[in-house]
Amino acid sequence: xxxxxxxxxxxxxxxxxxxxxxxxxxxxxxxxxxxxxxxxxxxxxxxxxxxxxxxxxxxxxxxxxxxxxxxxxxxxxxxxxxxxxxxxxxxxxxxxxxxxxxxxxxxxxxxxxxxxxxxxxxxxxxxxxxxxxxxxxxxxxxxxxxxxxxxxxxxxxxxxxxxxxxxxxxxxxxxxxxxxxxxxxxxxxxxxxxxxxxxxxxxxxxxxxxxxxxxxxxxxxxxxxxxxxxxxxxxxxxxxxxxxxxxxxxxxxxxxxxxxxxxxxxxxxxxxxxxxxxxxxxxxxxxxxxxxxxxxxxxxxxxxx
Amino acid sequence: xxxxxxxxxxxxxxxxxxxxxxxxxxxxxxxxxxxxxxxxxxxxxxxxxxxxxxxxxxxxxxxxxxxxxxxxxxxxxxxxxxxxxxxxxxxxxxxxxxxxxxxxxxxxxxxxxxxxxxxxxxxxxxxxxxxxxxxxxxxxxxxxxxxxxxxxxxxxxxxxxxxxxxxxxxxxxxxxxxxxxxxxxxxxxxxxxxxxxxxxxxxxxxxxxxxxxxxxxxxxxxxxxxxxxxxxxxxxxxxxxxxxxxxxxxxxxxxxxxxxxxxxxxxxxxxxxxxxxxxxxxxxxxxxxxxxxxxxxxxxxxxxxxxxxxxxxxxxxxxxxxxxxxxxxxxxxxxxxxxxxxxxxxxxxxxxxxxxxxxxxxxxxxxxxxxxxxxxxxxxxxxxxxxxxxxxxxxxxxxxxxxxxxxxxxxxxxxxxxxxxxxxxxxxxxxxxxxxxxxxxxxxxxxxxxxxxxxxxxxxxxxxxxxxxxxxxxxxxxxxxxxxxxxxxxxxxxxxxxxxxxxxxxxxxxxxxxxxxxxxxxxxxxxxxxxxxxxxxxxxxxxxxxxx
Numbered sequence: 001x002x003x004x005x006x007x008x009x010x011x012x013x014x015x016x017x018x019x020x021x022x023x024x025x026x027x028x029x030x031x032x033x034x035x036x037x038x039x040x041x042x043x044x045x046x047x048x049x050x051x052x053x054x055x056x057x058x059x060x061x062x063x064x065x066x067x068x069x070x071x072x073x074x075x076x077x078x079x080x081x082x083x084x085x086x087x088x089x090x091x092x093x094x095x096x097x098x099x100x101x102x103x104x105x106x107x108x109x110x111x112x113x114x115x116x117x118x119x120x121x122x123x124x125x126x127x128x129x130x131x132x133x134x135x136x137x138x139x140x141x142x143x144x145x146x147x148x149x150x151x152x153x154x155x156x157x158x159x160x161x162x163x164x165x166x167x168x169x170x171x172x173x174x175x176x177x178x179x180x181x182x183x184x185x186x187x188x189x190x191x192x193x194x195x196x197x198x199x200x201x202x203x204x205x206x207x208x209x210x211x212x213x214x215x216x217x218x219x220x221x222x223x224x225x226x227x228x229x230x231x232x233x234x235x236x237x238x239x240x241x242x243x244x245x246x247x248x249x250x251x252x253x254x255x256x257x258x259x260x261x262x263x264x265x266x267x268x269x270x271x272x273x274x275x276x277x278x279x280x281x282x283x284x285x286x287x288x289x290x291x292x293x294x295x296x297x298x299x300x301x302x303x304x305x
Numbered sequence: 306x307x308x309x310x311x312x313x314x315x316x317x318x319x320x321x322x323x324x325x326x327x328x329x330x331x332x333x334x335x336x337x338x339x340x341x342x343x344x345x346x347x348x349x350x351x352x353x354x355x356x357x358x359x360x361x362x363x364x365x366x367x368x369x370x371x372x373x374x375x376x377x378x379x380x381x382x383x384x385x386x387x388x389x390x391x392x393x394x395x396x397x398x399x400x401x402x403x404x405x406x407x408x409x410x411x412x413x414x415x416x417x418x419x420x421x422x423x424x425x426x427x428x429x430x431x432x433x434x435x436x437x438x439x440x441x442x443x444x445x446x447x448x449x450x451x452x453x454x455x456x457x458x459x460x461x462x463x464x465x466x467x468x469x470x471x472x473x474x475x476x477x478x479x480x481x482x483x484x485x486x487x488x489x490x491x492x493x494x495x496x497x498x499x500x501x502x503x504x505x506x507x508x509x510x511x512x513x514x515x516x517x518x519x520x521x522x523x524x525x526x527x528x529x530x531x532x533x534x535x536x537x538x539x540x541x542x543x544x545x546x547x548x549x550x551x552x553x554x555x556x557x558x559x560x561x562x563x564x565x566x567x568x569x570x571x572x573x574x575x576x577x578x579x580x581x582x583x584x585x586x587x588x589x590x591x592x593x594x595x596x597x598x599x600x601x602x603x604x605x606x607x608x609x610x611x612x613x614x615x616x617x618x619x620x621x622x623x624x625x626x627x628x629x630x631x632x633x634x635x636x637x638x639x640x641x642x643x644x645x646x647x648x649x650x651x652x653x654x655x656x657x658x659x660x661x662x663x664x665x666x667x668x669x670x671x672x673x674x675x676x677x678x679x680x681x682x683x684x685x686x687x688x689x690x691x692x693x694x695x696x697x698x699x700x701x702x703x704x705x706x707x708x709x710x711x712x713x714x715x716x717x718x719x720x721x722x723x724x725x726x727x728x729x730x731x732x733x734x735x736x737x738x739x740x741x742x743x744x745x746x747x748x749x750x751x752x753x754x755x756x757x758x759x760x761x762x763x764x765x766x767x768x769x770x771x772x773x774x775x776x777x778x779x780x781x782x783x784x785x786x787x788x789x790x791x792x793x794x795x796x797x798x799x800x801x802x803x804x805x806x807x808x809x810x811x812x813x814x815x816x817x818x819x820x821x822x823x824x825x826x827x828x829x830x831x832x833x834x835x836x837x838x839x840x841x842x843x844x845x846x847x848x849x850x851x852x853x
Binding site: 002009037053054057061080083084087104139144146151173174175177184185186 | 365366367370445446450452453458543544546547548549550583584585586588589590591592614615616619622623626627630631633634637638640641642644645647648649650651652653654662665666669670673674676677679680681682683684685686687688689690753754755757758759760761762763764767844847849852853
């Protein structure tokens with residue numbers, strides 16, 4: 001949050017510095033007065049009379065009523081100005097629009113203009129504003145990538161928005177920030193900002209249907225024969241799910257299980273063997289697969305570039 | 306007061322269970338509060354153990370979620386509330402020179418509602434089923450946001466336990482609040498006008514008023530939620546088209562005043578302890594009253610600052626930010642008035658005062674980080690992170706709990722006739738103070754680094770390891786402090802020095818009667834002429850009423 005790479009988070013950081021300065025001065029004055037009086041007015045243990053009793057002082061009390069009101073007024077004006085200048089509900093010009101839907105416990109990202117659906121990892125071009133439309137499939141979630149923008153909740157029956165613009169190439173970590181159930185902790189987000197060429201080639205690849213490789217056909221048949229298809233979609237193969245992440249380009253992602261594990265064949269096998277071993281309590285059931293089925297499935301999944 | 310004839314244990318038990326005496330009820334409230342404080346502390350310790358290192362697996366996610374839910378719920382409803390109601394029960398009648406509360410039997414009824422509500426909440430560990438149908442205790446967070454609490458997402462009975470247990474104990478709190486308001490308004494002794502009440506009574510009066518406004522709201526939405534869950538109503542059921550944000554509005558309309566319900570009694574304790582140990586009259590009593598009443602009113606109009614990330618319009622955001630800043634003004638007045646009370650005094654650093662000064666220092670920090678959170682765009686970053694956890698523990702631990710310990714050490718001699726051991730008390734203070742800062746200081750920084758609240762584990766290599774390890778070590782240090790506290794109570798009850806009627810050379814009425822006070826409090830109803838009747842008695846040549 002203190003090391004922003006987006007105009008939104010930079011504005012917030014600058015505001016933070018200002019407020020922190022004001023707060024810091026109040027802190028030093030107040031605690032300083034406290035410590036000073038603690039030391040200066042400690043009992044020596046040999047007093048014979050009580051100290052002078054001071055019942056109050058109108059000018060002094062007026063001072064520490066009026067001065068805080070003035071400080072508060074300044075903070076209020078600064079805050080209001082920033083709220084209006086960072087209007088999150090309006091898309092910036094030329095923004096890339098993404099629909100982010102919170103599910104227990106993963107994020108689905110849809111680029112409707114580009115015809116792409118993916119999960120967990122959000123690819124964006126560097127230096128282009130991204131306007132995120134936040135929705136929820138089930139309970140309340142909250143989309144938060146600290147170095148890019150503040151968090152806004154994804155609430156069922158509502159549509160919220162935020163925008164950011166990654167000014168550097170890189171991977172920016174975030175995660176769900178509103179408690180949403182058992183695996184709230186592993187509802188992670190990666191925003192991957194790329195140069196325009198890299199982003200365009202990523203888009204071009206994502207827009208293709210799933211690849212068909214003859215060697216993986218038996219794996220594909222296994223996939224189709226199992227309940228996987230009830231939740232997972234693969235473009236060009238089967239589209240009856242949607243409850244779980246789209247697997248069309250699974251291998252283009254760095255992680256599986258919403259960022260809980262690296263996307264390696266070993267982890268895929270572990271995941272299929274028992275999803276709870278990676279994400280205890282997650283909604284993907286243990287399908288009681290045989291090792292042979294797991295090998296076939298992972299053989300197929302690893303072709304989905 | 307030693308008994309002359311032998312009373313069997315069953316007789317004593319009967320006496321306590323059937324009592325309507327405000328002092329016995331007060332003691333039972335506070336003992337329950339301490340008992341649940343230790344339980345909630347153990348839950349917190351387990352959570353810190355789990356969070357000491359990334360990807361730890363001491364606690365399963367369901368267990369962790371149940372623990373943070375129960376920790377928060379317990380600390381607020383079963384520790385904060387009973388201790389403050391217990392203290393109000395015990396000391397308000399004594400301080401205003403009354404023989405009991407206005408409605409003694411209602412008082413007992415309120416206590417037993419609380420008692421059984423609390424038992425019911427903890428019975429959920431045995432009888433309930435949480436989100437996954439396996440775990441026992443409620444695991445939706447103490448705020449129980451819709452629609453996570455709906456039957457679809459929380460199919461077990463744990464949420465129903467949460468609803469009914471808090472509803473029952475909340476009813477008890479409402480009754481006690483009615484009792485307090487009536488007592489303070491109608492039963493003050495002769496000469497005690499409203500502006501001559503001890504500041505303690507003023508703060509408890511405003512507190513009870515807030516309880517009367519806030520808690521029925523909670524009771525109402527809990528019943529609505531129960532109807533949703535058991536009878537298919539659709540108040541908060543998002544799948545039936547309801548707007549779940551309405552729960553947040555209603556919950557925080559209770560929840561934010563609740564924070565002030567908890568902290569006003571802390572202010573009350575500090576406002577009694579600070580003058581006595583500085584040997585000075587409380588600075589600016591009228592302003593303190595004004596500040597307390599303003600806090601009461603403003604506290605009712607700031608609830609949506611808990612909801613800055615829900616997509617409110619800029620105008621609404623600005624209003625709630627402004628109102629929240631505004632509450633800093635009366636709070637600041639109090640802090641400055643306490644410091645002015647210290648100023649020019651002869652400060653004695655006995656344990657009650659150590660905790661009182663600890664309170665002022667730490668609560669100031671908690672208040673200032675609260676101002677930071679009210680700056681809406683900063684809240685977009687910091688809301689629901691460990692920064693918030695750090696912030697409100699500075700308010701409720703460094704604030705409320707330190708104030709409770711201050712009051713406990715201050716009034717224990719009055720209640721039991723024995724002084725608490727000073728050496729153990731000082732050790733307890735320093736262990737708690739160091740442990741507290743070590744636990745909750747680093748949380749602000751892990752919040753900056755991007756660590757959300759309510760996560761059972763965190764990812765390695767994101768700059769969070771050191772902060773979490775420090776917090777966990779701090780929790781261990783605190784644990785020793787709590788053990789010392791319990792030891793000190795037992796030790797001092799058995800072997801403590803006799804307190805006498807007025808061990809601190811204090812000025813309010815309760816110190817004029819015996820320690821412990823007789824069942825009838827005062828053989829003769831006192832008559833007062835000022836806010837410090839015992840000062841007048843001790844300084845007949847220079848009484849307070851000449852200056853008030």
